[in-house]
Amino acid sequence: MKETLDLIDFALHKSGMEPLKDPTQVQYLGEGAWHQAYLVQLQTGEPVVVRFPMQVAYGKKVAFDEAASLAEYAGTKAYYQLANGVKPGICPEFFYYHVEVDKTFTVESYAGKALKLENLTFMEAFQAGAEIGEFFRKMNTSNHALRGFGYLKWNGTDIEGQFQSSVKDFMKNENEEYVRNFEAFIRHYNQPILSTVLSHLEDCVLNRKLDESQIVLTNQDTSPENILLHTDGRVSLVDPFPILYSGDSLAGNFVNNYQTLFPTFFNASRYAKHQFDQFEEKLQTIADGFMEGYCMGDADVKRRVKQEAFIKLTNLAAYQFKLLQTQELTNEKKIRYGEKTAIANRIPVLVKRMEEFQWEKSGTKLA
Numbered sequence: 001m002k003e004t005l006d007l008i009d010f011a012l013h014k015s016g017m018e019p020l021k022d023p024t025q026v027q028y029l030g031e032g033a034w035h036q037a038y039l040v041q042l043q044t045g046e047p048v049v050v051r052f053p054m055q056v057a058y059g060k061k062v063a064f065d066e067a068a069s070l071a072e073y074a075g076t077k078a079y080y081q082l083a084n085g086v087k088p089g090i091c092p093e094f095f096y097y098h099v100e101v102d103k104t105f106t107v108e109s110y111a112g113k114a115l116k117l118e119n120l121t122f123m124e125a126f127q128a129g130a131e132i133g134e135f136f137r138k139m140n141t142s143n144h145a146l147r148g149f150g151y152l153k154w155n156g157t158d159i160e161g162q163f164q165s166s167v168k169d170f171m172k173n174e175n176e177e178y179v180r181n182f183e184a185f186i187r188h189y190n191q192p193i194l195s196t197v198l199s200h201l202e203d204c205v206l207n208r209k210l211d212e213s214q215i216v217l218t219n220q221d222t223s224p225e226n227i228l229l230h231t232d233g234r235v236s237l238v239d240p241f242p243i244l245y246s247g248d249s250l251a252g253n254f255v256n257n258y259q260t261l262f263p264t265f266f267n268a269s270r271y272a273k274h275q276f277d278q279f280e281e282k283l284q285t286i287a288d289g290f291m292e293g294y295c296m297g298d299a300d301v302k303r304r305v306k307q308e309a310f311i312k313l314t315n316l317a318a319y320q321f322k323l324l325q326t327q328e329l330t331n332e333k334k335i336r337y338g339e340k341t342a343i344a345n346r347i348p349v350l351v352k353r354m355e356e357f358q359w360e361k362s363g364t365k366l367a
């Protein structure tokens with residue numbers, strides 16, 4: 001503990017905060033897969049969160065990687081700044097980071113209590129989803145001024161998208177790959193899958209186009225762990241996984257995660273503590289709220305987001321099936337996805353969801 005307190009003191013000093021006076025100012029907040037977070041009550045009355053990277057993540061020792069850490073934290077800073085520009089207070093207003101062997105940390109404003117699914121009413125779940133959906137839509141119109149697309153990388157002086165090639169060609173290849181992978185899944189899976197699933201997927205990619213002007217800074221990780229609630233019920237988002245890509249695609253990712261991924265990954269040790277299987281309806285309600293807030297009743301937007309969610313769902317099933325074909329799962333994969341039996345049991349559930357996918361009345365096609 002002494003070592004942790006020294007590190008917290010170092011972090012506070014470096015980030016221009018008052019020094020730590022008393023260990024009772026510090027409280028352990030929690031951890032995800034990559035960071036441990038501490039709440040520090042400053043004597044000014046301001047609460048801040050200090051985070052340190054874990055030494056072991058997904059069963060493997062984490063090696064110091066300066067460029068990767070800089071990309072991650074500069075990416076978080078850029079995302080927080082842009083996000084607060086479109087919706088003040090949605091992310092921590094203050095964010096400072098420092099990258100150095102054994103002394104890497106982040107300090108940020110405290111942004112509320114972790115969302116607890118068991119305490120959340122269905123009304124609150126819908127409202128939280130709607131607020132995030134509305135915020136995601138607003139982010140699509142915000143100018144990020146970053147180069148390239150894809151996940152963020154550190155170019156030596158700044159962050160940029162990992163790809164600088166043609167967005168149009170990239171998406172064309174991605175579309176072909178989705179269909180190819182799903183066809184391979186159908187070919188090898190030993191159970192029948194309704195033929196409408198593949199034809200829906202083909203329809204989905206038919207309308208799927210993207211160009212440079214539509215690249216927005218959006219977020220791939222809005223899991224319940226990263227959604228916080230202020231005492232007045234307002235939502236905050238922390239610990240984003242920023243990506244420069246299609247806003248609608250990441251909206252579809254949100255919907256698929258809450259509708260399907262979280263409830264079917266309850267038996268992976270990464271997520272076990274959340275018992276997502278017990279809160280399936282509530283997670284679905286968050287997804288419904290998100291659709292409402294993001295689409296605002298626009299039928300075209302709704303169809304596009306559903307298409308993206310469907311693509312994510314088919315891709316998830318194809319990927320899970322592929323994992324079963326590998327000889328031995330790595331430790332990391334076991335933590336992320338569960339043992340092979342858990343993965344094998346998940347696949348028919350995913351197939352059923354594809355077969356019963358709720359399309360808008362006019363189907364998959366854009367009018």
Ligand SMILES: Nc1ncnc2c1ncn2[C@@H]1O[C@H](COP(=O)(O)OP(=O)(O)OP(=O)(O)O)[C@@H](O)[C@H]1O
Nearest residue numbers: 030031032033034035037049109110111114225239
């Ligand atoms: N600014 C903040 N305000 C309040 N609580 C926070 C804040 N940042 C983090 N936390 C709490 O600490 C927990 C762990 O932090 P964080 O999500 O950053 O860890 P992580 O390991 O990077 O997560 P992941 O596995 O999603 O990458 C969060 O789930 C949240 O409950």
Ligand SMILES: [Mg+2]
Nearest residue numbers: 032225226239
């Ligand atoms: Mg997190």
